[in-house]
Amino acid sequence: MTVEPILSTTALEKRFGGVRAVAGVDFSLQPGELRCLIGPNGAGKSTFFKMISGQLKPTSGEIRIAGHDMLNAEAYQIARSGIGIKNQVPDVMNGLSVRENLWLAAASRHRGAAIGRSVDRITERLALTAILDRLVGELAHGQRQWVEIGMVIVCEPRIVLLDEPAAGMSDEETVLTAELIREINKDMTIVVVEHDMQFIRRIARTVTVFHQGRILIEDSFDKIAADPTVREVYLGRSGGT
Amino acid sequence: MIATTLYLIIYSISLLMLVSLGLAIIFGMMKVINLAHGEFMMLGAYACVLCVNAGAPLWLAFAAAALAVGLFGIVVERLIIRFLYGRIVDTLLATWGLSLFLVGLVTTVFGPQAWSISARFGNVSFGGMNFSAYTFVLIAISIGMVVVTWLIARLTTVGLIVRGTMQDATVASGLGVNRNLVYMGTFGYGAALAGLAGAVLVPITGASPSLGLFFVAKAFINVIIGGHLPLIGTIAASSLFGTIDGFVSYVWSSVVGEVSVLIVAVILLRLLPLGITGRLRSGL
Amino acid sequence: MIPEFSATAARPPKAWWWGVIALIALAMVMLPYYVDIALQLDLSIIFVFALLALSMGFLWGYAGILSFGQTIFFGLGGYAYAVLALNTGMTGLPFLGALLIPVAFSALLGYFMIYGRISDIYLSVTTLVVTLIFEKSIRSTSGPEYVIGSVRLNGQNGIPGVPGLTLPWLDGAPLSIEGVFYLTAGAMLLVYVALRLLLTTRFGRVIVGIRENERRMELLGYDTRLYKLGAFVLAGGIAALSGVLYALWGNFVAPEMFNLNQAAQVVIWVIVGGRSTLIGPIFGTGIVQYTSNWLGTVGVGQVTLVLGIVLMVFVLVFPRGLLPTIGDAFGYVRRRVAGRGAAR
Numbered sequence: 043m044t045v046e047p048i049l050s051t052t053a054l055e056k057r058f059g060g061v062r063a064v065a066g067v068d069f070s071l072q073p074g075e076l077r078c079l080i081g082p083n084g085a086g087k088s089t090f091f092k093m094i095s096g097q098l099k100p101t102s103g104e105i106r107i108a109g110h111d112m113l114n115a116e117a118y119q120i121a122r123s124g125i126g127i128k129n130q131v132p133d134v135m136n137g138l139s140v141r142e143n144l145w146l147a148a149a150s151r152h153r154g155a156a157i158g159r160s161v162d163r164i165t166e167r168l169a170l171t172a173i174l175d176r177l178v179g180e181l182a183h184g185q186r187q188w189v190e191i192g193m194v195i196v197c198e199p200r201i202v203l204l205d206e207p208a209a210g211m212s213d214e215e216t217v218l219t220a221e222l223i224r225e226i227n228k229d230m231t232i233v234v235v236e237h238d239m240q241f242i243r244r245i246a247r248t249v250t251v252f253h254q255g256r257i258l259i260e261d262s263f264d265k266i267a268a269d270p271t272v273r274e275v276y277l278g279r280s281g282g283t
Numbered sequence: 284m285i286a287t288t289l290y291l292i293i294y295s296i297s298l299l300m301l302v303s304l305g306l307a308i309i310f311g312m313m314k315v316i317n318l319a320h321g322e323f324m325m326l327g328a329y330a331c332v333l334c335v336n337a338g339a340p341l342w343l344a345f346a347a348a349a350l351a352v353g354l355f356g357i358v359v360e361r362l363i364i365r366f367l368y369g370r371i372v373d374t375l376l377a378t379w380g381l382s383l384f385l386v387g388l389v390t391t392v393f394g395p396q397a398w399s400i401s402a403r404f405g406n407v408s409f410g411g412m413n414f415s416a417y418t419f420v421l422i423a424i425s426i427g428m429v430v431v432t433w434l435i436a437r438l439t440t441v442g443l444i445v446r447g448t449m450q451d452a453t454v455a456s457g458l459g460v461n462r463n464l465v466y467m468g469t470f471g472y473g474a475a476l477a478g479l480a481g482a483v484l485v486p487i488t489g490a491s492p493s494l495g496l497f498f499v500a501k502a503f504i505n506v507i508i509g510g511h512l513p514l515i516g517t518i519a520a521s522s523l524f525g526t527i528d529g530f531v532s533y534v535w536s537s538v539v540g541e542v543s544v545l546i547v548a549v550i551l552l553r554l555l556p557l558g559i560t561g562r563l564r565s566g567l
Numbered sequence: 568m569i570p571e572f573s574a575t576a577a578r579p580p581k582a583w584w585w586g587v588i589a590l591i592a593l594a595m596v597m598l599p600y601y602v603d604i605a606l607q608l609d610l611s612i613i614f615v616f617a618l619l620a621l622s623m624g625f626l627w628g629y630a631g632i633l634s635f636g637q638t639i640f641f642g643l644g645g646y647a648y649a650v651l652a653l654n655t656g657m658t659g660l661p662f663l664g665a666l667l668i669p670v671a672f673s674a675l676l677g678y679f680m681i682y683g684r685i686s687d688i689y690l691s692v693t694t695l696v697v698t699l700i701f702e703k704s705i706r707s708t709s710g711p712e713y714v715i716g717s718v719r720l721n722g723q724n725g726i727p728g729v730p731g732l733t734l735p736w737l738d739g740a741p742l743s744i745e746g747v748f749y750l751t752a753g754a755m756l757l758v759y760v761a762l763r764l765l766l767t768t769r770f771g772r773v774i775v776g777i778r779e780n781e782r783r784m785e786l787l788g789y790d791t792r793l794y795k796l797g798a799f800v801l802a803g804g805i806a807a808l809s810g811v812l813y814a815l816w817g818n819f820v821a822p823e824m825f826n827l828n829q830a831a832q833v834v835i836w837v838i839v840g841g842r843s844t845l846i847g848p849i850f851g852t853g854i855v856q857y858t859s860n861w862l863g864t865v866g867v868g869q870v871t872l873v874l875g876i877v878l879m880v881f882v883l884v885f886p887r888g889l890l891p892t893i894g895d896a897f898g899y900v901r902r903r904v905a906g907r908g909a910a911r
Contacts, residue, residue: 095786121788133786135779146776149769150788197787316688318695366883371688372633373882376834379635380878383831387872496827500699503692538707545700549676552693553683 046109048073048231049094049125049201054103056089063089065255066103071201076227078242078263079235081252082275087235088130090252091203095127096120108200121150126199130206130235132186136179140170140189143178147193164196168222183210191219195226202226204234208241220244239267251275291533294418295540296525297425301483303502303509304428304517305476310506311513312449312469314371315364318378320502321495322385323474327352327481328490329393335400341486345424348482349475356474360467368466382495390492399489417486424483428476433514436567445469446567501528501541504548510558514567519559524548579767588760595752599745607748608816609860614751615812617852618758620836622805624848625762627837629771630798631778633687636694637833639676639701640669640803642824644810646705646720649729649820654716658732658741665811666804673803677796684792695830702825725821729814742815751812755849758805762845774798828871835874838881841888850890 049071056064064086071077079087092098094105096117105112107123115123135143141161148160165171168188173181178189187207194202207223208216216238223232223245236242242249246263253275259266266272306320317323327348334344359381367374404417436442447458448465481494488494505524509516524544532540555561599607623637647668651661676697680690709722718726731741732750742750765771777784777791785791814820823829832855840851855877859870885892 097782097786116790117782117785118788118790121786127786129786133780133783135776135783137779138776142772142776146772146784147787149772193783193787316692318692363879363883372691373886375688375691376838377879377882379831379834380875380880380882382875383828383871383878384875387869387875391869391872496699500696500703503696507689507692536707538704541700542704545696549679549693549697552685552689553679556683556685556689 045072047071047106048108049233050104050106051090051094052104052106054090054093054105055101056086056093056098057101062255064093064100067252067255067257069250069257071231071233073200073231074227075231075233076223076245076247077233078246078249079233079252080237080242080249080266081258085252086255087252088205091127091129091205091233091235094120095125095203121197121199124200125203126194126197126201127203128187128190128194128205128207130209132183132190134178134186134190134193137177139175139177140181141165141174143189143193144170144196148196151197160196164192168192184212184215187211188215188219191222195230199230201231201233204232206235206237208236208238216241217244288530288533290414290418292526292529293422295529295532296521297422299501299505299521299525299528300429300517301421301425301480302498303505303521304432304513305473305480306502307506307509307513307517308432308476309470309473311511311516312445312473313364313368313466315374315470316371316378316503316506317473318375318499319359319382319385319495320477321497321499322382322389323352323356323477323495324481324484324498325389325490325492325495326355326385327478328485328488328494329389329398329481330478331482331485332398332400332490335485341400345479345482349479352478352481353471353475355478357467357471359474360470364470365463365466386492386495393490393492395492397489397491400485404486421483421487424479428479429514429518432476433567436514441468501544504544508548508551508555508558510555510560510563512560512563512567515563516558516560523559580763588756592756595749595756599748604744607744611744611748611751611816612813613853613856614755615809615816616832616836616856617755617849618751618809618812619806619833620840620848620852621755621758621762621845622802622809623833624837624840624842624845625805626798626802628842628844628847629766629778630774630795630802631687632795632799632802633691634694634799634802635691635830635834636696636698637802637806638825638830639694639698640673640806641810641813641829642698642701642705642820642822643669643672644807645814645820645824646726646810647807648811648814649726650715650718650720652730653718653726653728656730658730659734662732662811665814666807669807669810670800670804673800673807674796677799677803681792681795681799695827698825698830699827702822702827705822705825723822725819725823727819729818729820731818732815747812747816751816754808754812758808759845759849766845770794770797828874831874831878835878835881837888838878838886839889841890841892843887843891847888847890851888854889 047070051067051069054064054067054069055062067090079090081087089098093100096115096119100113107120107125110123112120112123135146144161144164145157148157152160165174168191170189170192173185178186181189187210191204191207204223208219211219220241223234226232234245243263248260249263249266250260251258251266251272258275259269259272261269302324305323306317309315309317330348330351331344334347335341339347363377363381364374367377404415404420407414407416407419436446444460445465448460448462484494488497501524505517505520508524509520524547527547528540528544531543619637619641623634626632626634644665648661648665651664652658655661680693685693705720706723708720709724711719713720713722720726731747733739733741766775773784773789773794777789777794781791810824813824836852836855837848838851839855840849841847859874862870862873881888
């Protein structure tokens with residue numbers, strides 16, 4: 043644990059009016075990790091993601107990406123520093139085709155012919171060839187999620203934040219997504235927010251549990267799954283594994 | 284000299300509140316910017332002139348103008364606005380079309396020249412300066428408009444329902460509030476205030492097809508910088524811009540006053556993109 | 568969710584498109600040999616206004632920025648040319664200067680609005696207010712004390728006698744009516760082709776992406792405000808070009824260039840033609856200008872009244888504009904015909 047964390051937050055806090063959505067989170071991520079964040083609805087996971095990616099300004103605290111202070115950075119600067127995010131609700135260019143969406147994502151990273159090449163690579167990897175010229179807005183929810191994941195990884199970020207990547211997917215698609223996440227983890231550090239425990243079991247190494255805007259516990263999947271406090275706040279309610 | 288400047292500033296502030304409150308209420312409540320606001324004022328002015336020429340006393344003409352334009356606003360809401368809720372840009376365009384239409388219509392019916400009324404108000408001497416007595420009437424009416432609106436919103440059931448809808452339209456309609464009726468009423472009330480404002484301006488400017496055009500620029504700036512809370516926003520923005528406008532107009536000219544207001548407003552947009560009340564979550 | 572516009576425009580134009588453009592260019596070159604001067608003048612002003620409509624249509628349809636005040640840069644371009652040309656006695660450099668001044672102003676105004684991240688309707692209303700106040704300010708300059716260099720601004724009377732463009736290879740004579748026709752037609756066609764090609768570039772695709780989903784583009788690492796400002800300034804430049812050409816066409820500039828009716832007309836041209844294409848605004852300008860000229864000749868006194876009705880009807884009934892609506896109708900008929908053929 044002597045390596046410098048690629049992402050860390052200190053006492054990160056976000057208040058909406060009187061509500062503390064995130065109430066002092068100290069979080070640290072080592073390069074190459076595949077981390078899962080779980081926790082009941084309203085635990086602050088999505089707010090946490092939005093602060094890291096620059097979509098929300100924290101009320102107080104500190105965010106460091108590879109050692110650099112990113113607290114007041116604009117969202118595009120954070121993206122350029124190597125953070126890619128898939129939001130909870132599919133967040134794509136609905137009026138454009140799949141090809142154009144991927145092209146725009148690739149063009150933020152590459153120039154010239156390299157754009158086309160990386161679009162081709164990701165198309166093949168995610169098996170999007172058949173729907174390449176369809177408008178994204180016409181696709182099913184699961185397919186749109188895939189396009190968005192494709193857009194995130196075609197930018198070759200150092201850290202990928204995935205907010206509920208398996209939501210709205212069929213069982214088969216969920217299995218494929220888990221495989222994909224494990225595969226891209228070879229090159230990228232990944233943080234996943236999910237509710238689906240089967241899915242987490244497939245991919246997780248370390249799991250961080252959020253509760254009421256704070257980190258409740260952080261441990262391996264099996265330990266978390268067996269922890270009585272976690273069961274009480276989260277797993278107990280959703281019926282366990 | 285200080286008295287004159289002070290008087291000009293208070294007059295500017297009142298004028299701004301007068302011409303923008305109706306617009307601000309419609310915007311704050313319904314997120315609709317009514318580009319025909321100036322023409323609603325113009326209609327109020329004509330209504331006032333017609334009443335006075337028919338022999339009605341001025342105060343009755345004011346009331347009639349407010350009522351007539353209020354009813355007209357309700358008709359407009361039913362015929363145009365209600366089809367466009369949630370399509371903010373289209374509302375903007377449709378009300379702009381309405382504004383052109385009304386200018387054209389009024390010019391056709393009443394001609395391009397200004398109609399005036401023969402009302403006499405004396406001058407008031409104060410600290411060795413002469414002030415037109417009517418400006419004090421205008422200041423009083425403008426303050427009255429704000430106070431009455433505040434009282435309606437704070438003390439009446441209607442006000443409570445409207446405030447509730449403003450906070451959260453879906454929750455309010457879940458509680459059995461008829462949202463259509465609230466929007467219709469709000470638009471009508473905003474239009475009535477515009478009509479009253481136009482009528483109150485008649486003794487100063489008369490009524491002409493371009494009356495609205497003359498005041499809308501200031502009203503739009505005021506509402507945008509005021510932000511989403513109509514009363515606090517209007518008072519705050521009017522005080523700021525009225526002070527600038529009154530002072531600069533006194534030192535240079537009214538056009539320079541307006542230009543300085545615009546420059547300050549554009550710079551403020553960079554700093555407070557949601558207006559003065561943008562950060563406030565609740566209020567009026 | 569049905570997307571409002573397709574973005575097929577991002578593909579490079581096909582060969583037939585270039586063919587059509589070449590044919591139109593040829594027709595423009597031939598036209599002065601066949602039609603009289605009055606028609607050339609009428610067409611020239613339509614081309615000038617079509618440029619103004621293009622500036623707004625491009626900004627609205629492709630960058631998603633609804634500026635009601637393209638007349639700011641139109642008027643500023645015209646006035647800048649008039650003042651510079653009358654002061655210097657030259658015409659070429661003032662032409663360039665008259666493009667630069669509005670462009671600089673659009674950068675300044677755009678910076679405050681776009682970097683402040685004000686909402687869309689705030690931007691629309693702010694641009695409208697700016698053009699209104701420009702008009703009012705210019706109207707108030709009738710006194711002899713309002714002079715720039717040796718040129719009086721003349722308030723609401725405007726500046727007459729604006730010199731026509733002289734070109735060195737034409738022996739220093741000002742451009743003839745035919746010359747103005749070629750200039751305006753050429754400018755419109757060039758700007759149209761340039762914008763069409765721009766949409767296939769990285770910049771063009773990125774602004775369309777921002778129109779679709781600004782936040783996503785930012786999360787992909789694009790400085791969206793810079794791109795939007797770029798689009799705003801480009802549109803300001805096109806509007807300024809239109810304003811300079813207007814001054815050259817009529818040898819005259821007046822505060823009406825900034826006024827609410829002019830601004831409303833731009834919106835109507837774009838809405839009538841359809842904002843989701845580049846050809847729509849050009850087409851809309853032609854049809855609206857032709858119709859309002861005709862209304863004027865048949866004695867409909869208040870053209871504003873008719874324009875107001877047109878605007879309301881289009882917003883409520885054909886919000887997509889004529890060309891896309893016609894396109895939809897064609898598509899529908901074609902599918903019906905194809906369907907019947909298949910059924911047989």
